[in-house]
Amino acid sequence: MTLTGKQTTTGAAQRLEPLVEQLLGGTLPVRVRMWDGSETGAADGPLVHVRSRRALRRLLWAPGELGLAEAYITGDVEVEGDLAEGLRAMRHAVRERGLRPPRPGIGDRLRAAGTALRLGAVGPRPPVPAARAGLHGVLHSKSRDRAAISHHYDLSNAFYALLLDETMAYSCGYWTSDAPGYGPADAQRDKLELICRKLDLRPGARLLDIGCGWGSLTLYAAQRHGVRVTAVTLAREQAAHVRAQVAERNLGDLVEVRCCDYRDIDRAPGHEAGYDAVSTVEMGEHVGDAEYPAFTATLHAMVRPRGRVLVQQMSRGRDAPGGGAFIESYIAPDMHMRPLGETVALLEGAGLEVRDVEALREHYVRTVEAWRRTLERNQREFVDLVGEETVRVWRLYLAGGALAFEERRMGVDQILSVRPEETGAAAMPATRRGWYAQPAAEPVARDGATAGATG
Template identity: 45%
Template sequence: MAASSPRRAAGLVDELGRLLLGAPIPLSVRCWDGSASVVDGAPTLVVRHRRALRRLVYAPGELGLARAYVSGDLDIEGDIYSALSFPDRMPARPELRLDRRALARLAGPLLRLGVVGPPPAPPPEEARLSGIRHSLGRDRRAIRHHYDVGNDFYRVLLGPSLVYSCAYFPEPAATLEQAQEAKLDLVCRKLDLRPGMRLLDVGCGWGSLALHAAARYGTSVTGVTISAAQAELATRRVAEAGLSELVEIRLQDYREVVDGPFDAIASVGMAEHVGLAQLPLYAARLHVLLRPGGRLLNHAIACGPAAGPDRPDPGSFLTRYVFPDGELQPLATHVRILEEAGFEVADVEALRRHYALTCRAWVSNLERRWDEAVRLSSPGRARVWRLYLAGSALAFEGHRVGVNQVLAIKPGSPGHDRLPLTRPDWSRRAVERAQGPGDGAA
């Protein structure tokens, strides 16, 4: 490691970094006043404006750093994964929170550099919700913040599949489209979909699972979402595919669905929005909507068991900019609540490594078409997604979070015992469909 002699702002940034990390920042630094410190081979932290440090003074931790990055006052040049992963390489992962008493010791340098001043306004991409958490109205506002940012932006980010959940990679070199095709088919196979069955797709997104189930399995699908943008595009995609007789997309909360029973229910990437307090109601409602003998596929991100139930941190980047009111629970919590609702858990599959690959593919999409993504949303919005997805990839790779598919059955019918005596090879057909004819599928 070789460092130049820092002067002025770069020296102050280095000192702030030591306060945050308890160790020197393993990144190069370049500041608005021309000062710099260089760490050979490391990405560069670019402090474009003294306002970045002012944000950190008023929100001395993750939120201040997030505001500085989203606003463009702070930037990263070089490999974003290397820039974000250094805390994982430290003996004890730092909390990224400044002690205000330690910060006060830097008052003189902060004043001399003109950092101290009125608190900057948060970037417009920051969410601030009001009302009762997980009420119908507040949930709609939370979903609108994340999903109603432009369907064309999501096409850039997600690719043609328009699937915004963990893909299923037949092999590491598979394309994102192949992996999403395999995931959709995996869900359908686990649910044992057949012609004439009714599927409820809870949190249907842009309709990709509904389209797959109808086109490949002849299943009648009701998809519900509380995102107006998703519902509009999903309905159009269904019509363009000529599947309007089999698929209905509704702008509706799952709590408002009353036309059960359904033969199968899929909930893919939706339970994270429910919240711990509402999970028993969620499971009980899906139990009512499912016929006896029917299957539920609950696909959800989970925090590690050591973390315990996740409480939304009002000062976290994820809460303010990505998923307002989103909560992660350990896998054991999901299983327990499903069982308490009356479900029999038949199978659990962990897909953590698949989600790391998925997030990296989405980051590649975003970076490859960066200018277009900015034009279709905003510079701040594109930066939110780059930071969120790169950080998520590292979280999955670092075992800090996981994602699991839980297959559950509602007892009460002879059909409830239709599962094979041995664990089925659900993945085989999913892989064959993703590879397509002539691609070497076994």
Template identity: 50%
Template sequence: MADAASRLKGLLEQVLGVLLPVRIRAWDGSQAGPPTAPLLVVRNRRALRRLLWKPGELGLARAWVAGDLDIEGDLYTTLDLLSGLIWERDDDARTLAQALREPEVRAAVRGLVRLAGPALPPAPPREEVRRRGHLHTRRTDRRAISHHYDVGNDFYEIVLGPSMVYSCAYWESPDGSLEDAQRDKLELVCRKLGLRPGQRLLDVGCGWGSMAVHAAREHGVSVVGITLSQEQAAYARKRIAEEGLTDRIEIRVQDYRDVRDGPYDAISSIGMAEHVGAERYLAYAEDLHALLRSGGRLLNHQIARRPQRDESAYHLDEFIDSYVFPDGELAPLGTTVTQLERAGFEVRDVESIREHYALTLREWVANLEADWPRAMRLAGPGRARVWLLYMAASALAFEHNRIGVNQVLAVRTPDDSGASGMPLRARTWN
């Protein structure tokens, strides 16, 4: 009888209808596949049971998070090779349901079941979110934000570095430093907003306070930063006190729907709108519009997905939704611009910085890998593995143009005069 790796590889290739581009090492120590290919380690039969119980991305994610699957060699190369089987299957590629109509495929699945053994499918890893209640209520949004951001400030310090900025940096060159690129991003946002001393800035989704500190210290504005994360708020307040900026910055644990103390001269929303949800996006844009003074500016920095030929067929990424950003939704750039305009904004500038996010994510992955044992102690092995996979896969998604990120500058243009307050040559920030 063939060893476990050869049997597993052959059966999987029959089911998928393609040759696996990786080498497999099975739980019995056997290996099969191209000798120079990256190594996919199947540590136990439990990994196979997870895949059989939940075929596709979610089963793979569960096996990865639980440590039943691993990768030896370059993580990016392996994910790139596997992406054609998971994320980038051609439209005409056969689905599993279609494949199961073929007798030889059904026989291969029965072979996988025998190879997996008779035990029941294991429970999902504890890091997996179980959705409860309606999407995007105050309660469910607070719970989703807590899942992602209340992992521990010490863990995020490892990943993000001293800047503690958890959004796409702005790189002058790939050889620059993450800290310089994050500082340049914050400065870019401030200049697009045209911040001047004495103005009021609302920072929606303020994170650990980096934007608030930069805007107050470098541009002399007063800032209100809001977040739903208790850990972020505590960290930001301590940081602000150390900077001597408590007279100019207020950090609130508050939902954007509950802010009532406008008008503000400017609003920054950096990496926050992805959490709003498609059904609530127009109301979100209307809320921000109402909080701005006439002539005030909004800088919306947001990840975008590519539009589908059939938008009704779009579905959330199972791994991201279950382990990373519960209830998060990405929209095409055109949809975001349309919703901002429907809310009353005049969109004045759109800048795509997709390549910048790939560079940023690779730096975060390098930070995590460099301090991996401590990261696992702080967040737990499963959560650390979630972040490693999510950031590495996201870097590839940006590099291959599966997703993008854009800064959209919009103005609450006065109804009477139509004067935007923008310079004739607006891109002076370049």
């Protein structure tokens, strides 16, 4: 159904409608209201409010996903109601109607420019939102990687403390219960305990945690399992937070924090045989495609024979982009995701033996939705911390991210590997029975007292 705008012959909506439908290959899947009050499109679709001519100018300069995202970030475009529901309804309508992403040719661009000129929307390129990453230098050089990590993870510890639960785990949780009162922090602790069991972490074992984040696994492994952990991060804010937590929890004899590139990790003196276990939780996405074989070689080199490596990593569907212009420009610049099978092949190519793969895709839908609800519930506080545009970046990121996992365009998996002896001996358990259906570990007693609860 198509609406009749308030200005049936001269309204901006009616002037734009033929051009948009030609680019999409069908009728509009949403209801559009223009700055002049005119409306068109699907009467029962989500309402998209184009609030200024500047939105069209952004699309002229950056057609497609990036231009639309920047129009939303700056408030030139608004989606009425719940953004996640709006995006879901749009994608459903696009599938139902067999619409295609716009790929404007020269003729399309000329027609668009002519329409924009008649609507008074032609002009210089609008300023790029301040939240956009501006990286320079050689792709995946150490300096550029540091800048890419800093762009996202050094936003501020206060921001992440408000967004995340008390574990400060910024990765997919493991939801083991639907009971009332079971929430994001419980799911994260269950995930941390599962990783510790898969890695067979015991008191005195040495763990290398590459991409430690705000230390959720590092602190849990040390406090609950008595593990000696070397925690590595490129983000200064994260390193400062983990060091403060180590001091507060009196874990200095168990945890060393290094703020460095994974390519600069070396084995600790006296441990030339390698670590007993290596973990990397949602860090491999930042490594880069060409660099990933060297990364897997590092994982193999760092772990001792019979030692285990756990990679928790996001993947993309075989025909899905696994990111896109918005994510790469505003959230995770230079990020690369591949289908799961390719990552498994790369790990095995480095000499590791993959022994278990557990898909957590649906778990990430619940995890991201929990973060999104927190963002919406505390919107004013987030704006005070990082500003309106950055909050709108995150609203779009979380709403779109949850939908990508829901629709199987993205996934996340725990991949457990072992470095076998030359004889093939791997010291792996015969079954997975010991990993599941057990209560979480109690804090390891140290100096005659139990450690406090993990926070």
